Amino acid sequence: MKAIDIKGLTKTYGQRTVVNQLNLTIEEGEFFALLGSNGAGKTTTIKMLSCLLAPSSGQATILGYDLGQAEEKIKSQINLSPQETAVAPKLSVKENLLLIARLYGYSKKEAEEKAAEMMTTFDLTERQNDRAKALSGGIQRKLSIAMALISQPKILFLDEPTLGLDVRARHELWKTIEALKGKTTLILTTHYLEEAEALADRICIMNKGKIQILGSAQEIIKASGQKNFEEAFLAYTEEGELA
Ligand SMILES: Nc1ncnc2c1ncn2[C@@H]1O[C@H](COP(=O)(O)OP(=O)(O)OP(=O)(O)O)[C@@H](O)[C@H]1O
Structure with a gap:
């Protein structure tokens, strides 16, 4: 079953669109990472998917339940x-x-x-x-x-779980998170690229509310034509470049 299925998910504040027409499917048991620069819309996306924030438009099903219609059911899982x-x-x-x-x-x-x-x-x-x-x-x-x-929970959202930790503590926490892999669908946001690269099955790079690319770290590097994941990330989040 699909853990998350999103079609055209959008959030606007006044004239500003901070999450723009997101289309995305996440399978049950997948470890999925959302990456992007500050203000890319990661936290807003996670808040909408965890029923903390109402979308402005678009649809999403979480474990088969419609967002906005089965809030209690979704929240219990x-x-x-x-x-x-x-x-x-x-x-x-x-x-x-x-x-x-x-x-x-x-x-x-x-x-x-x-x-x-x-x-x-x-x-x-x-x-x-x-x-x-x-x-x-x-x-x-x-x-x-x-x-x-x-x-x-069948789905666990981890919003920057290692923010502010030193390298050793971060690596320790990675081990903890890694042990959850496969048992729970995990959606991670992070600014540490190596964290997403090391842990996630698939990575989505967002920029200005839009998905720039989606795939495994290797697929993203290949598609970008860059040498490594950091350079691929920079290319996809740079204005006027691959984005
Ligand atoms: N309540 C709000 N009113 C107006 N704008 C908002 C509100 N909440 C968030 N935003 C704006 O939406 C944009 C996306 O914010 P969001 O927190 O989702 O980004 P992010 O990718 O999680 O960034 P960060 O990495 O800095 O946590 C930002 O420009 C932010 O200023």
């Missing part, structure tokens, strides 16, 4: 790990996970089990009693992703 880490700073690692599990309607016992499972998967058990604010940025991000996965 997706989750978003936002740009800003969404942990409660004064709560411990375990308390953060329990809180989300209870919000999703798990019983006390189930919530305990879920939290324990997540802490094992994300290697957080040793830190379970530490307050979130005492964790490094990388571990906070890990916790944030673990929290987003508690509801077992």
